[in-house]
Amino acid sequence: MSDETPDIRIPADLVPRDGRFGSGPSKVRTEAVEALARAADGYLGTSHRQASVRFQVAALRNGLSELLALPDGYEILLGNGGTTLFWDAAAFGLIERRSQHLSFGEFSAKFAAAVQAAPHLAGPEVIESPAGTHPDPLGRDDIDLYALTQNETSTGVMMPVTRPSGASADALVAVDATSGVGGLRFDPAEADVYYFAPQKGLAADGGLWLAACSPRCLARIERIAASHRWIPASLDLKIALDNSRKDQTYNTPALATIFLAVQQVEWINSNGGLDWSAARCDRSAEILYGWADKADFAAPFVAEPADRSHVVATIDFDGSLDALTLAAVLRANAIVDTEPYRKLGRNQLRIAMFPAIDPADIEALTHCIDYVIDRLA
Ligand SMILES: *Cc1c(COP(=O)(O)O)cnc(C)c1O
Numbered sequence: 001m002s003d004e005t006p007d008i009r010i011p012a013d014l015v016p017r018d019g020r021f022g023s024g025p026s027k028v029r030t031e032a033v034e035a036l037a038r039a040a041d042g043y044l045g046t047s048h049r050q051a052s053v054r055f056q057v058a059a060l061r062n063g064l065s066e067l068l069a070l071p072d073g074y075e076i077l078l079g080n081g082g083t084t085l086f087w088d089a090a091a092f093g094l095i096e097r098r099s100q101h102l103s104f105g106e107f108s109a110k111f112a113a114a115v116q117a118a119p120h121l122a123g124p125e126v127i128e129s130p131a132g133t134h135p136d137p138l139g140r141d142d143i144d145l146y147a148l149t150q151n152e153t154s155t156g157v158m159m160p161v162t163r164p165s166g167a168s169a170d171a172l173v174a175v176d177a178t179s180g181v182g183g184l185r186f187d188p189a190e191a192d193v194y195y196f197a198p199q200k201g202l203a204a205d206g207g208l209w210l211a212a213c214s215p216r217c218l219a220r221i222e223r224i225a226a227s228h229r230w231i232p233a234s235l236d237l238k239i240a241l242d243n244s245r246k247d248q249t250y251n252t253p254a255l256a257t258i259f260l261a262v263q264q265v266e267w268i269n270s271n272g273g274l275d276w277s278a279a280r281c282d283r284s285a286e287i288l289y290g291w292a293d294k295a296d297f298a299a300p301f302v303a304e305p306a307d308r309s310h311v312v313a314t315i316d317f318d319g320s321l322d323a324l325t326l327a328a329v330l331r332a333n334a335i336v337d338t339e340p341y342r343k344l345g346r347n348q349l350r351i352a353m354f355p356a357i358d359p360a361d362i363e364a365l366t367h368c369i370d371y372v373i374d375r376l377a
Contacts, residue, residue, distance in 0.1 A: 016362075021351045023200065028204065063269055067273060069188065079243075081208075083209055086209040086211065090237075092118075094145055095144065097144055099144070120229060133157065134159040139165050144168070146174065173193075174193045181194070182264070183355050194211065281353055287366065288353065321376065337352075338365075
């Protein structure tokens, strides 16, 4: 707490049971961490080439296939380096010649920039839209990969995942689902590669990438690998594919991350799967946006209700209130990471509503904000 932070103590009966509302890394369920502690002796610090670790990797791959209801022929690939590394791997091993990128925030723009810098590819088509909205893809003959982002974590905008009409028959639809996975509905028929890191929607830790790949995507990986393109081994999706099929990674992964991701996927699957977890996020979104709509000092940043993310909410505050001060008071009361995305530069709070976050805690958070605002006034 800085010296300027007003000393406001929120009563204990108002505060959420868990005060983590960050959009990444995000709340890891305590039960998952306890399960890791119980399993640690036979798991952490053991070889990732042996059965106990490979068993967890298999559980993750199988659990994700179940969660995402993947049809036969789809496969889960994984490797080290998180989503950012996957973008580079895609530039080497998924894009044949030219991609199209929907750029509507920090993360979607970064993938476009990574591809723009690749000398072996044609310049990508980048379709932008202002913060708080999303563009739609445009089917074109010369595009072989469409880059969509299911949830733009920096702005709190979600978009439907659908194959663009007019796309050529073997074009790939690639979807960044780092914050969408597990919380937003998904139809595998509409995407060829649904990729993510597990520290947001999946309530685990960072450092890993995972990708649900369609047969068309797997064929693309094989075809590019067989061409003469130079691909660094750590970015080589064919090497990742071969290792994934053996429930391994090319080099040593973070074993705790894998374990925590399995815990979250199995927790969702045992509670009713994606329908259950998406409904839970719908409920959180209804509470939070409903509260913001009613408040005279706050409003959802995203104007179009259908674009308002059900996993990351951005709430604007009017000029009489400083959102950073509000976030600082919340932080001093152990309600953390509600600060706005810094580069967006708005007077707002950004609040995660991932499946791990209890809708009752979202409700409690709104009461805490009301309480603090009453006292700041
Ligand atoms: C956080 C985030 C990323 C970056 O993930 P890293 O694992 O840190 O590389 C990419 N895309 C989206 C949508 C994100 O939210």
